Amino acid sequence: MSAVNATGDLSTSPFTSPADTCIADDYRVPILIGRSTELAELRQQIADPQIRLLTVTGIAGVGKSRLARTALAAGEARRSRVTMVDLAEITDRATAWRAVLAAIGNDAPTGESEPGPADTLTPIATRLGGEHSILLLDNCDRVAPHIAADIAQLLQLCRNLVVVATCQRSFDLYQECLFPLRALAFGPDAAAGPAGASPAAQVLLNSIGTRYRSATTVDRSTIDDIVSELGGVPAALELAAITVGRIGAARTLEQIRTTGALDRSPYVDTPPRHRTLRDCMEWSILGLDETTVELLLQISASSVLTDLEEVLLLSGAKREVIASKLTALVDRSLLEHRVGENGHYTYTMSGVTRTFCRQLLNSDPQRRKRIRFVRADALYSLAVELEKLAEQPERRATTTQLVDRWLADLVTAVRCLMDYGSLDRAVHMLSALEEVWIERDRLPDAVAMAQSILAAAEAGAEHAATAARCRELLGRWSPPSGRDETDVDTPSPVSRLTKRQSEIAQLVAEGMTNRMIATRLGIAEWTVVNHLRQVMTKLDCPSRLHVALVIERESQQTA
Numbered sequence: 001m002s003a004v005n006a007t008g009d010l011s012t013s014p015f016t017s018p019a020d021t022c023i024a025d026d027y028r029v030p031i032l033i034g035r036s037t038e039l040a041e042l043r044q045q046i047a048d049p050q051i052r053l054l055t056v057t058g059i060a061g062v063g064k065s066r067l068a069r070t071a072l073a074a075g076e077a078r079r080s081r082v083t084m085v086d087l088a089e090i091t092d093r094a095t096a097w098r099a100v101l102a103a104i105g106n107d108a109p110t111g112e113s114e115p116g117p118a119d120t121l122t123p124i125a126t127r128l129g130g131e132h133s134i135l136l137l138d139n140c141d142r143v144a145p146h147i148a149a150d151i152a153q154l155l156q157l158c159r160n161l162v163v164v165a166t167c168q169r170s171f172d173l174y175q176e177c178l179f180p181l182r183a184l185a186f187g188p189d190a191a192a193g194p195a196g197a198s199p200a201a202q203v204l205l206n207s208i209g210t211r212y213r214s215a216t217t218v219d220r221s222t223i224d225d226i227v228s229e230l231g232g233v234p235a236a237l238e239l240a241a242i243t244v245g246r247i248g249a250a251r252t253l254e255q256i257r258t259t260g261a262l263d264r265s266p267y268v269d270t271p272p273r274h275r276t277l278r279d280c281m282e283w284s285i286l287g288l289d290e291t292t293v294e295l296l297l298q299i300s301a302s303s304v305l306t307d308l309e310e311v312l313l314l315s316g317a318k319r320e321v322i323a324s325k326l327t328a329l330v331d332r333s334l335l336e337h338r339v340g341e342n343g344h345y346t347y348t349m350s351g352v353t354r355t356f357c358r359q360l361l362n363s364d365p366q367r368r369k370r371i372r373f374v375r376a377d378a379l380y381s382l383a384v385e386l387e388k389l390a391e392q393p394e395r396r397a398t399t400t401q402l403v404d405r406w407l408a409d410l411v412t413a414v415r416c417l418m419d420y421g422s423l424d425r426a427v428h429m430l431s432a433l434e435e436v437w438i439e440r441d442r443l444p445d446a447v448a449m450a451q452s453i454l455a456a457a458e459a460g461a462e463h464a465a466t467a468a469r470c471r472e473l474l475g476r477w478s479p480p481s482g483r484d485e486t487d488v489d490t491p492s493p494v495s496r497l498t499k500r501q502s503e504i505a506q507l508v509a510e511g512m513t514n515r516m517i518a519t520r521l522g523i524a525e526w527t528v529v530n531h532l533r534q535v536m537t538k539l540d541c542p543s544r545l546h547v548a549l550v551i552e553r554e555s556q557q558t559a
Contacts, residue, residue: 032070033206034184034199035063042071042179046134046164051177052155055165058181059333059350060273061235061280064166065138067181072136072164080162081133088139088271093120093146100124100135121150125157132160140167141286148173168284169331180333183232183350186224196220200232207241222249229256231351235274239265260358281356284332292325296334297371300349300357302409311347372416379413380429382406387432393522400524403436411442414449418456423466427453431473434498438534439527447477476538494554496538504531508544509551 032039045051056064072082085103090096097120104127140147148171151163155175165171170178186200196205201223208218226249230236239262243252246263255261265275273283285293299311311322326347329335334353337345361368382402389399403410410433417426430437430446430453437446454470457463476496497505500521507517514532518525532544541547 032063032066033202035067038067038181039071042067045177045179046071046162052161053151053163053165053171053173053176054179055167055170055176056179056181057166057168057170057333059183059233059352060168060284061233061352062181062183062333063234064181066234068136068138068164068166072134079132081128081131082136083133084136084138086138087143088273089142091142091146093143093150096143096147097121097124097150100137101127104128121154121157124154128158128161130160132162133158134162134164137163137165140165140171141169141283144169144171168333183352184234184237186227186232194220196223198224198227198232200227200234200237203234204237204241204244207238208244210241218244218249222253226253226256229253229351230355231353233350233352235280236262236277236352236355239263239277242266256355259362260355277352277356278359281353284334284353288328288332292328294371295322295325296329296353297357297361297367298375299335299347300354300361301371301375302406369420373420373422376413376416376420376422377425379406379410380417380425383410383413383429383432386436390435396522403440407436407440407442410436411445418449418453421456423453423457423463427457427466427469427473431469434473434476435500437477438498438501439530441530443477443534447474450474450477492554493539494550497535501531501535501538504528505535505539505547505551508532508535509548511548 042054042056045054056068058064069084072084083100083103085100087096087099090099101120101123104124137147137151144165144167151165151171152173152175155161155163170176184198184200184203186198196202201220204223204227205218205220226240226244227237230240240252240256242265243255243263247255252262260277262277272279274280285296295311311326312319326335326337326345330337330347335347335349337347339345361371386399386402389395389402410429414426414429417423417429427450430450433446437443450470450473454467454474457467457470476498494502494505503521504517507520512520514525514528517528521528532547535547536542536544539547539550541550
């Protein structure tokens with residue numbers, strides 16, 4: 001096993017590169033993979049005389065405690081008096097400071113009443129004296145709001161004291177320095193080598209190998225997929241290793257993607273908050289109101305980047321309310337944000353948060369139904385807006401960007417509306433996105449959905465108008481040989497064309513090239529190609545010349 005070497009640094013393990021370090025007192029998974037840079041930076045900040053309050057923040061299970069304790073176990077910290085206190089189960093300030101007093105070695109004040117700041121902090125200051133000391137307040141999440149002011153006062157009393165804390169959010173103190181700890185790197189950008197070479201994948205492989213001695217037989221590409229689904233969070237990866245050992249990597253991946261479930265940790269020394277993924281993540285939402293959690297679940301239903309405007313669209317709430325809730329989610333590392341190209345904050349959700357949200361929704365069918373329907377209803381509004389934008393040539397670029405980002409969600413929304421019996425909205429959404437289905441080669445999917453809606457609508461007389469609308473769409477979308485002409489009133493093949501297809505067919509008949517048509521209509525040339533392919537299929541024409549002949553004959557018949 002690993003041990004502290006003669007220089008005071010942590011020795012390396014056969015599983016790590018020379019740059020990585022091991023943890024001497026952790027006998028189960030005795031390595032700290034992929035954290036050499038963060039470890040060096042944290043040690044440097046602890047040693048910085050200008051920093052007296054350093055808070056390591058990050059999502060639950062990301063490894064804040066392990067990194068902080070490792071940083072304080074060796075190096076410059078050995079020259080200071082280090083006291084470590086775990087506050088994970090403490091919820092009030094009096095108990096928190098009694099725990100600190102006990103850890104320092106002084107008896108806690110007697111009496112049942114809660115001591116004032118002087119009664120609590122003065123004994124700590126007296127015991128520490130003038131010696132350079134480091135106090136680690138570990139897992140402060142439950143008690144942080146109650147002890148923040150006390151920390152500021154304690155630092156005034158003890159001029160040679162440095163406080164290091166681990167918490168998902170800051171204490172909101174002016175002199176506080178934040179050390180945000182992100183999940184382990186994964187994906188192609190994290191490792192130039194073969195599959196399974198990223199730091200996050202190495203943690204998962206090592207966890208499998210430590211317990212089951214079978215990591216070499218696991219498919220590395222599947223390991224990369226599991227790591228991606230869990231967002232590189234170490235605690236989640238260790239739980240995934242247990243599940244892989246029981247049912248294999250492929251089934252574990254499928255289970256994560258469907259239900260989000262992972263096995264419970266079998267280790268008796270695992271903290272209760274880390275024994276399941278749900279335990280770990282529920283620690284993150286402590287103190288959040290129900291509407292903020294609902295917003296998190298709504299965002300989790302989409303895989304695309306989300307900015308404030310899109311969240312407002314999907315939630316229907318007021319701007320100031322949503323902005324406040326997004327800030328709360330970012331503060332707890334449940335969301336991350338960055339400045340997008342348009343200058344707005346863009347929000348992203350880690351894989352482990354999304355997996356946790358999946359668990360919550362699967363455990364509560366009524367909540368899941370409500371979240372899905374609210375989101376589908378909002379995406380219906382987006383589809384209607386996209387239809388209007390598509391009619392404005394100057395907004396085509398904006399429309400294309402929105403469609404590219406939201407296409408998968410739009411398809412899901414149509415199916416959701418179908419599942420919940422909102423057939424009229426489902427068919428309206430199909431119709432509003434007609435150009436999208438054609439331009440993105442998704443018309444077969446649209447036809448299949450329209451046929452399903454038609455079958456459901458024909459089962460009830462109250463949906464007669466919806467059924468008629470479906471027949472109209474299918475008449476335009478299906479090729480001549482695909483449906484019985486007696487089922488749909490289509491006087492001529494040309495009537496099957498959409499408005500845009502008719503425009504393009506007419507311009508082809510006038511002798512224009514694809515590029516000329518694209519310029520005339522203000523659309524991309526590849527969009528013209530896709531439309532023309534549909535025109536040729538519907539008119540049963542083998543070439544552009546045949547399209548021109550059909551259009552000319554149609555014009556003569558209607559003249």
